[in-house]
Amino acid sequence: MIFTILKLGWKMLTRDRGGLFLSFLLPIIFFSIFIIIFGSAFSGGSTAPVSCIVVDLDNSQASHRFVQALKDDPSLKILTEPAHAADQPAHPYTRESAQEVVKAGDARVAAILPQGFGETVGSFSGDAPPVELLTDSITDPIAYQVVNGLMQRALIAGAPDIMIQRGLGEFEKYAGELTPHQRELMDRWLPQLRQEVESESSAATQPASSQPDSSAGSGGDADAESQPAKKSSFMDAGLVPTKVINVRTDHKTDWEALVAFQASATAVMFLLFAVSAGGGTLLEDQESGVLDRLLISNVGMSNLLLGKWLFIAMMGFVQVSVMFLWGAFVFHLELFTPEHLIGFIIMTAATACAASSLGIVLAASCKSRSQLGGLSTIVVLTMSAIGGSMFPRIFMSEKLQLIGKFCTFNAWALDGYRKVFYYNVPLVGLWPELLVLSCITVGLLILARILARRWEAA
Amino acid sequence: MSTVLSVVDAHKTYGETQALKGASITLNAGEWLGLLGPNGAGKTTLIRAIAGRVLLDQGRINLLGSDISSDRNLAIETRKRLGVVPQEIALYPLLTARENLQAFGTLSGIPAADLETRIEWALEWTGLADRAKDLAKTFSGGMKRRLNIACSVLHRPSVILLDEPTVGVDPQSRQRIWDMLAALRKEGAALLLTTHQLDEAQTVCDRITIIDHGRTIADGTMDQLVLDTIGPSRTVLLTLDAPPTSDLLTLSIICEDLTLRASMTDVAADLPPLLQRLHGAGRKVRDVQVQSPSLHSVFIHLTGRDLRE
Numbered sequence: 001m002i003f004t005i006l007k008l009g010w011k012m013l014t015r016d017r018g019g020l021f022l023s024f025l026l027p028i029i030f031f032s033i034f035i036i037i038f039g040s041a042f043s044g045g046s047t048a049p050v051s052c053i054v055v056d057l058d059n060s061q062a063s064h065r066f067v068q069a070l071k072d073d074p075s076l077k078i079l080t081e082p083a084h085a086a087d088q089p090a091h092p093y094t095r096e097s098a099q100e101v102v103k104a105g106d107a108r109v110a111a112i113l114p115q116g117f118g119e120t121v122g123s124f125s126g127d128a129p130p131v132e133l134l135t136d137s138i139t140d141p142i143a144y145q146v147v148n149g150l151m152q153r154a155l156i157a158g159a160p161d162i163m164i165q166r167g168l169g170e171f172e173k174y175a176g177e178l179t180p181h182q183r184e185l186m187d188r189w190l191p192q193l194r195q196e197v198e199s200e201s202s203a204a205t206q207p208a209s210s211q212p213d214s215s216a217g218s219g220g221d222a223d224a225e226s227q228p229a230k231k232s233s234f235m236d237a238g239l240v241p242t243k244v245i246n247v248r249t250d251h252k253t254d255w256e257a258l259v260a261f262q263a264s265a266t267a268v269m270f271l272l273f274a275v276s277a278g279g280g281t282l283l284e285d286q287e288s289g290v291l292d293r294l295l296i297s298n299v300g301m302s303n304l305l306l307g308k309w310l311f312i313a314m315m316g317f318v319q320v321s322v323m324f325l326w327g328a329f330v331f332h333l334e335l336f337t338p339e340h341l342i343g344f345i346i347m348t349a350a351t352a353c354a355a356s357s358l359g360i361v362l363a364a365s366c367k368s369r370s371q372l373g374g375l376s377t378i379v380v381l382t383m384s385a386i387g388g389s390m391f392p393r394i395f396m397s398e399k400l401q402l403i404g405k406f407c408t409f410n411a412w413a414l415d416g417y418r419k420v421f422y423y424n425v426p427l428v429g430l431w432p433e434l435l436v437l438s439c440i441t442v443g444l445l446i447l448a449r450i451l452a453r454r455w456e457a458a
Numbered sequence: 459m460s461t462v463l464s465v466v467d468a469h470k471t472y473g474e475t476q477a478l479k480g481a482s483i484t485l486n487a488g489e490w491l492g493l494l495g496p497n498g499a500g501k502t503t504l505i506r507a508i509a510g511r512v513l514l515d516q517g518r519i520n521l522l523g524s525d526i527s528s529d530r531n532l533a534i535e536t537r538k539r540l541g542v543v544p545q546e547i548a549l550y551p552l553l554t555a556r557e558n559l560q561a562f563g564t565l566s567g568i569p570a571a572d573l574e575t576r577i578e579w580a581l582e583w584t585g586l587a588d589r590a591k592d593l594a595k596t597f598s599g600g601m602k603r604r605l606n607i608a609c610s611v612l613h614r615p616s617v618i619l620l621d622e623p624t625v626g627v628d629p630q631s632r633q634r635i636w637d638m639l640a641a642l643r644k645e646g647a648a649l650l651l652t653t654h655q656l657d658e659a660q661t662v663c664d665r666i667t668i669i670d671h672g673r674t675i676a677d678g679t680m681d682q683l684v685l686d687t688i689g690p691s692r693t694v695l696l697t698l699d700a701p702p703t704s705d706l707l708t709l710s711i712i713c714e715d716l717t718l719r720a721s722m723t724d725v726a727a728d729l730p731p732l733l734q735r736l737h738g739a740g741r742k743v744r745d746v747q748v749q750s751p752s753l754h755s756v757f758i759h760l761t762g763r764d765l766r767e
Binding site: 295296298 | 537542547
């Protein structure tokens with residue numbers, strides 16, 4: 001009896017291809033996709049370099065060498081001036097302009113090398129003026145720590161002669177001056193050492209590890225609020241003392257940032273699930289014969305698709321609105337300011353329209369609801385993973401971030417929501433996201449119409 | 459009688475399968491035409507072609523005086539006077555009876571001013587007035603069938619195509635459906651009906667068209683079909699008390715156990731002599747049955763007894 005039941009179960013499973021797919025192949029496909037997305041096979045084992053603006057207020061030989069050492073580090077993407085046309089003069093970043101860029105989210109950290117940096121860097125006394133690290137420490141609590149650690153390394157790797165000079169100075173302070181002979185020997189050796197380092201730098205020698213190590217530095221204060229660096233000794237302050245300054249002053253806590261990010265990330269992911277289910281009503285209508293009846297009644301396929309699309313988009317709009325309202329009332333998301341509310345409405349409308357088009361395309365490309373279930377699960381989870389709904393895209397490799405932008409609209413939607421709720425970008429600043437989402441909407445609708453021809457008279 | 463629908467020389471091929479190979483039908487105003495055929499004969503393809511859901515490879519369709527096989531816009535306009543009742547229960551299960559009627563009535567182009575009147579008529583007509591606010595999914599099979607028909611005829615079409623409208627319902631619901639359709643006919647609608655309920659088709663249809671293998675193989679009234687196929691003879695069955703002697707059997711009289719099956723053109727003239735011969739041979743006749751030819755007999759005669767699926 002039990003054997004018969006087992007046999008029946010096996011036969012039913014093997015003859016239901018959709019069920020078989022979901023049971024065995026879907027987990028394998030997901031496993032592979034996530035390995036490709038997040039594994040070293042695709043991303044080369046490295047996250048994206050941390051974009052860091054350097055403003056050199058010291059403008060000394062030592063500071064130049066330090067900046068060059070930072071530029072040589074592949075874990076950093078050092079910017080010293082905004083992009084400009086070849087025939088236009090370069091204008092290096094100022095402290096203010098760098099702060100604005102970080103505030104807008106276009107660079108993760110700005111390092112301000114203070115005047116006197118070259119004179120005091122590497123001092124063991126701990127009284128050197130700190131390098132200010134401007135960052136958004138709420139949404140990006142890692143970048144400034146990475147920069148801090150890599151600055152320590154850059155100093156040692158890029159200017160060991162300075163380090164030795166500073167060390168000798170400290171030695172002489174407590175143990176007495178060097179003899180003239182010792183001084184002469186040191187004066188001969190240090191230029192050689194510097195020459196060696198510079199020749200290595202010009203040959204673009206790679207450091208031993210390309211993996212940023214957030215624990216490398218100890219000089220930066222991880223506190224999100226602006227606090228002076230400790231100056232008791234280099235053991236606390238680091239060889240390059242730093243002072244972390246949060247460029248965001250409008251958000252009181254990182255909790256609010258978390259709510260703003262999670263509300264949009266979760267809303268967009270579940271919006272995709274909702275629209276794929278909404279698109280599935282087309283297949284439901286097909287199976288029940290209602291679709292036939294609708295088409296016989298001269299509704300027309302284009303009208304039918306537009307009607308479905310509009311309904312699913314409206315449903316999606318309401319769904320996202322409910323989530324944000326919940327966030328506002330329960331988790332104190334700042335929704336009810338004029339800028340946030342209008343920005344939210346615009347972004348949600350654009351996102352819901354694009355998502356609705358995707359839902360229709362998914363339905364039109366499947367022959368049954370079980371097929372749609374499998375396909376939409378893969379598409380939604382993959383798009384959500386690389387589009388930033390599962391975790392922030394800034395932690396992904398550059399290549400993956402690029403793929404996220406090109407292959408998903410999660411990335412565009414989330415960027416738009418971040419601009420509204422986090423960066424407080426004026427509404428006009430949403431144009432790139434709105435343009436892309438609108439193009440996606442139209443493109444997918446055209447594709448859906450082409451795919452839906454299979455339902456028409458043939 | 460004017461022709462409201464005609465299909466001439468319809469051809470349709472799906473891949474390697476030829477669904478229609480020259481089928482032709484005509485439907486006259488106010489007429490009730492039964493379109494019969496074995497499974498896979500091409501009935502549904504023909505109905506779907508008339509409804510605009512299948513494009514013919516060859517052939518012409520004329521609906522209400524318009525050639526709808528060549529002019530797409532004309533076809534869309536003309537088909538507004540066509541009602542199609544699908545074989546499936548094509549309803550929204552989570553809508554009430556009234557909401558289903560509202561939805562399909564609006565999509566059929568009924569003006570808003572007339573819609574409520576038509577819905578009230580449909581609810582009365584289907585006997586669902588007291589269930590108007592109930593969800594369609596809670597209905598019995600017969601109720602769903604009636605609502606299914608109502609949704610297709612709410613816009614008062616002149617020509618109605620019904621694809622097996624009584625399949626899977628009990629005798630009471632079936633009778634109600636035939637009564638409903640008879641009412642439509644009284645209002646002047648012409649009905650094209652496909653069904654496998656041959657006895658019912660024989661009872662309700664004015665004319666029968668039989669198609670097989672994608673072709674029309676017979677068309678006419680019941681009497682014409684009988685004359686054209688089986689002929690005027692009747693089958694007489696006589697149950698005896700003992701097997702007949704061989705001299706009683708002829709080409710037209712065969713024996714099955716104790717039953718004699720005789721084919722007679724004139725029963726009044728041919729039956730008495732046979733009874734006398736049986737009496738003379740010492741056989742007693744326990745029962746006599748005279749069978750009239752049925753649509754079933756005609757159908758089997760034309761399409762054979764072989765299974766098609």
